[in-house]
Amino acid sequence: MDKFESILAEAVKQGSNIVPGAVVAVVDKDGNYVYKHVDGFNGVGKNAQPLEFDATYFIASCTKLITSIAALQAVERGLITLDEPLDKIMPEFAALPIASLNGDEVVLTPATNSVTLRHLVTHSSGAVYDIMSPALAAWRASKGEEVGFRTTGIGEEDYAYPRAFEAGESWSYGPGLDWAGLVVARLNKTTFEDYVEENVAKPLGIKSFTWHPFSKKPEVGQKLMKGSSRNDEGVLTDGPTPFWPEPVAEGGTGGAGLYTNVHDYTRVLTDLLKAEPVLLKKETADGLFTPQFAEGSNALAGLLANGEFSYQVTFNNSLESVVLNHGLGGVVLIEDVVREDYFKPKGTLTWSGMPNLLWSVNRERGLALFFATQVAPWGDRKAQALGAAFETEVWRNLSK
Numbered sequence: 001m002d003k004f005e006s007i008l009a010e011a012v013k014q015g016s017n018i019v020p021g022a023v024v025a026v027v028d029k030d031g032n033y034v035y036k037h038v039d040g041f042n043g044v045g046k047n048a049q050p051l052e053f054d055a056t057y058f059i060a061s062c063t064k065l066i067t068s069i070a071a072l073q074a075v076e077r078g079l080i081t082l083d084e085p086l087d088k089i090m091p092e093f094a095a096l097p098i099a100s101l102n103g104d105e106v107v108l109t110p111a112t113n114s115v116t117l118r119h120l121v122t123h124s125s126g127a128v129y130d131i132m133s134p135a136l137a138a139w140r141a142s143k144g145e146e147v148g149f150r151t152t153g154i155g156e157e158d159y160a161y162p163r164a165f166e167a168g169e170s171w172s173y174g175p176g177l178d179w180a181g182l183v184v185a186r187l188n189k190t191t192f193e194d195y196v197e198e199n200v201a202k203p204l205g206i207k208s209f210t211w212h213p214f215s216k217k218p219e220v221g222q223k224l225m226k227g228s229s230r231n232d233e234g235v236l237t238d239g240p241t242p243f244w245p246e247p248v249a250e251g252g253t254g255g256a257g258l259y260t261n262v263h264d265y266t267r268v269l270t271d272l273l274k275a276e277p278v279l280l281k282k283e284t285a286d287g288l289f290t291p292q293f294a295e296g297s298n299a300l301a302g303l304l305a306n307g308e309f310s311y312q313v314t315f316n317n318s319l320e321s322v323v324l325n326h327g328l329g330g331v332v333l334i335e336d337v338v339r340e341d342y343f344k345p346k347g348t349l350t351w352s353g354m355p356n357l358l359w360s361v362n363r364e365r366g367l368a369l370f371f372a373t374q375v376a377p378w379g380d381r382k383a384q385a386l387g388a389a390f391e392t393e394v395w396r397n398l399s400k
Contacts, residue, residue: 001035004393011386012040016236018382020044020228021051022373024390026398027266028366029273034398036262043226043374045238054263056213056223057372058243060256060354064177065288066200066209066268067254068121068329070192071180072284073199075117079187082328085114089186092160093179098126099135099162106139113167117183120176122292122326124299126163128174132309133164171293171302171326173310181254191251196258203278204271206264211252213242213259220259227355229376236375243355243374256354262372265359269368272329272349272361288329289349289363300325313379314352316342316388343392345399356383360391365399 004024011018021040028034041048042055074080080089087094093115097108111126119125130136130147137147139162159175181192188195193211201209213221227243228236244257252258271277277285293300303326307319311331315322323335330351337344344350350360356375361368371387 001037001393001397004390005037005039007389008037008039008386011382016044016228017234019373019375019386020048020236021225022371022386022390023051023053023055023057023262024369024371025262025266026367026369026394027270027273029270029275031267031270034367035394043238043241044228044236045226048226051225052223054223054261055225055372056208056220056259056261057225057357057374058227058353058355059258059260059265059357059372060243060378061351062265062353062357062359063254063256063258065329065351065359066196066258067177067181067184067192068288069200069268069279070184070196070254071117071121072280072287072328074184074187076281076284080117080183082118083116086116086120086183087114089183090115090179093127096127096160097162098166099133099139099164101135101138104138106135106142108139108162111163111166113169115167117180118292118328119167120180120183121328122171122299123173123176124169124171124293124302124326125167125174125176125179126165126169126172127159127176127179128164128172130161132172132174132306136162136164165302169298169302171299172306175255178253178255181252184254185251192254193252196252200268200279201264204264204267206260206267208260208264210259211257220261223261224259225372225374227374227376230380230382234382240376243376262370266368266370269359269361269370273363273366273368287327289327289332289347289361291325291332291334292327293325303331311351313356313384314350314358315344317379317381317384318342341392342388343395345395354378356380356387358384358387358391362395362399365395367394367399369394 026035185192210217226241348362358371375383
């Protein structure tokens with residue numbers, strides 16, 4: 001890993017031109033650190049301090065893996081199946097119409113396909129972030145509203161807006177996991193945040209999971225790495241800190257909003273490597289890694305067509321040589337991704353988070369990794385290239 005450490009050291013040396021700092025880790029199925037490293041500072045401000053390994057991160061969409069696990073726990077407990085209609089559990093979601101464009105006119109059509117939990121966790125429900133849909137962007141404009149991620153919660157206030165397509169008929173990145181978190185909360189008669197604390201964090205000895213790092217777990221908030229934003233000149237400036245200010249939804253959100261540190265998040269990744277996981281039964285955990293879309297399906301076509309605006313950053317901002325599908329926990333590689341300066345092996349389950357975080361798990365190789373920094377905007381090429389250099393070194397030099 002000497003090559004990566006020299007790359008990171010140079011990135012830190014350049015400071016506001018690359019990243020202020022990063023924490024990385026590689027773990028095996030026994031929870032041992034095969035590799036871990038920290039370099040740089042906790043921000044680009046004048047008073048930035050050396051970054052520490054136990055720094056707290058706003059992990060954004062890395063939250064979605066935790067929600068997928070919670071949803072599958074509900075399936076294991078017999079509270080729901082992956083394929084039964086959610087009409088009675090989430091009638092407000094079932095009532096959402098489908099938005100399309102007829103020229104410049106937004107047309108709203110009642111949905112006919114029932115939504116299932118499988119649809120929600122694979123982004124095939126039609127629930128789409130409005131910034132990724134021309135029809136939804138036009139719908140927002142017709143109401144005098146701006147597109148953008150909603151931060152206060154889940155329900156009428158935030159994601160109860162039209163869908164972009166019928167359930168199962170395509171794929172696009174969106175708030176499906178937010179709705180899945182609401183399903184988990186309703187089935188278990190608790191808040192999603194409390195559910196995760198009791199059923200994901202505590203079984204693994206995790207202390208830092210929280211959606212409220214300043215009001216509920218201030219010891220976690222005190223260690224937060226400060227945010228940095230790339231300006232038009234390509235230089236990082238201080239802030240925002242935090243990326244997602246409190247108050248968020250009182251009970252937590254399934255699509256984003258979780259704060260934690262690298263050590264605790266890798267406890268979850270380690271569990272997915274085990275022959276006998278703690279959080280899920282082995283056969284249930286297998287579903288996280290199992291392709292869900294049939295060859296020739298509309299859902300797979302949508303996944304392949306929408307990569308540029310969603311998961312492309314997970315592959316160092318290029319979909320060259322990428323052959324994938326979607327599991328129940330993220331995208332899963334069907335073939336190796338092999339480039340001169342980038343490598344990611346088949347069977348890898350992977351996703352990213354808005355401040356340019358990255359996680360990957362590969363059972364065949366017996367390793368999982370996490371790359372953490374706090375840089376905006378999402379898909380920042382310099383930060384992503386650093387994460388890709390780390391991952392490439394891991395799979396080429398540390399795995400079996």
